[in-house]
Amino acid sequence: MRFAFAVNNFPPRVGGVETHVHSLVVALQSAGHTAVVITVGGGPVGTHVEEGVRVIRLPERFRVGDVLGFPPLGTTRRLRRLLAGERVDVVSVHTRFFPMTWIGLRAASRASVPVVHTEHGSGHVVSSSPVITLASRLVDRTIGRFVLRRADEVVGVSENVVGFVQRLSGRRARVFYNAIEPASTDGRRHGDKPHVVFVGRLVPGKGAEDFVDTVAALRRRGIDVAATMLGDGPERASIRSRIDRHGLAEVVEMRGRVPASAVRSTLAGAVLVNPTVLAEGFQTTLLEALAERGSIVTYEVPGAGVLREQGHPVVIVQQHDPEALASAVSEMLAQEWPVVPLDGWYWKDRAEEYERIVEGVKR
Numbered sequence: 001m002r003f004a005f006a007v008n009n010f011p012p013r014v015g016g017v018e019t020h021v022h023s024l025v026v027a028l029q030s031a032g033h034t035a036v037v038i039t040v041g042g043g044p045v046g047t048h049v050e051e052g053v054r055v056i057r058l059p060e061r062f063r064v065g066d067v068l069g070f071p072p073l074g075t076t077r078r079l080r081r082l083l084a085g086e087r088v089d090v091v092s093v094h095t096r097f098f099p100m101t102w103i104g105l106r107a108a109s110r111a112s113v114p115v116v117h118t119e120h121g122s123g124h125v126v127s128s129s130p131v132i133t134l135a136s137r138l139v140d141r142t143i144g145r146f147v148l149r150r151a152d153e154v155v156g157v158s159e160n161v162v163g164f165v166q167r168l169s170g171r172r173a174r175v176f177y178n179a180i181e182p183a184s185t186d187g188r189r190h191g192d193k194p195h196v197v198f199v200g201r202l203v204p205g206k207g208a209e210d211f212v213d214t215v216a217a218l219r220r221r222g223i224d225v226a227a228t229m230l231g232d233g234p235e236r237a238s239i240r241s242r243i244d245r246h247g248l249a250e251v252v253e254m255r256g257r258v259p260a261s262a263v264r265s266t267l268a269g270a271v272l273v274n275p276t277v278l279a280e281g282f283q284t285t286l287l288e289a290l291a292e293r294g295s296i297v298t299y300e301v302p303g304a305g306v307l308r309e310q311g312h313p314v315v316i317v318q319q320h321d322p323e324a325l326a327s328a329v330s331e332m333l334a335q336e337w338p339v340v341p342l343d344g345w346y347w348k349d350r351a352e353e354y355e356r357i358v359e360g361v362k363r
Helices: 016-030 075-086 099-110 130-150 159-169 208-220 236-245 260-267 284-291 304-309 322-333 347-362
Strands: 002-006 034-040 046-050 053-058 062-064 068-070 090-094 115-119 153-156 195-199 226-230 252-256 271-274 295-299 314-317
Touching (some): 002 016, 002 075, 002 099, 016 090, 016 284, 075 099, 090 099, 090 347, 115 159, 130 159, 153 347, 195 208, 195 260, 208 322, 260 284, 271 322, 295 304, 295 322
Parallel strands (some): 002 034, 034 053
Antiparallel strands (some): 062 068
């Protein structure tokens, strides 16, 4: 089959949606399918082959924040011609509020090509800005709702996302989980101390403050841990100040943004502390931690309950409080957990599932 992915962001830009799309494209190509990615900015304008993926990069006229870019006028018409010329079987779009999702849906409709929409968000955008909060809800209830209702098939990356889709649009979606590549390490812990790790952008709601406070609480309890923070963002300076106030400058290492391979190796044998309160989809970091023989202490997030039910070392903390996180980490470190295979959680499995979904849409 021939797939076209119309997305706003694609590597080298990083994020959960970008990783999902890139991994799915590679897995589909490995299974013998053909795919092209049409995206906005992120590199030189034009058609390129990037790590085996054919990518068409359109100009980006302006950008809101660090995730929302807009292509030039006429993109719908150009995309419709491309779909016809490429004899595309299905268009794949991702996340309801991105301009390329809307454009991809319109172009596919004009070219009589079915659309599979993948939703990655489990709620409205969370922001400290009342203006952004209001604007995001307005977009959700207009463009977002239209996309969800008009796509030929809608899938969501967790049960929480599927529930949000139904509340927003009345549309029943099916669950299409995120996935990962097989383990990249032997799962051995780094150093002789228990290791706790935070992975995420340093933005409000992601939980970096709670992570630092959790490390401080563990130290007060006499638990000597090594701590690593992976990720960068506008809150970096305030997080560094928080570390210094707790006297943790020699304990917490802030490594900033690192390659995916470095994330995996850092998670080996570690406890992933995941104190996010944002409307997450399904964080692949959870799967990566388990693949590298690590464990997870998290607030309630999509997918965590499923992984815990399968017997993986996952503790879900209901109370949004660093002391509660510290207690859960202590509990995790005191136990010996069995190693449970991650069967069914790899991109090879997900590509086969996506192929079945598309075959159903084409009938």
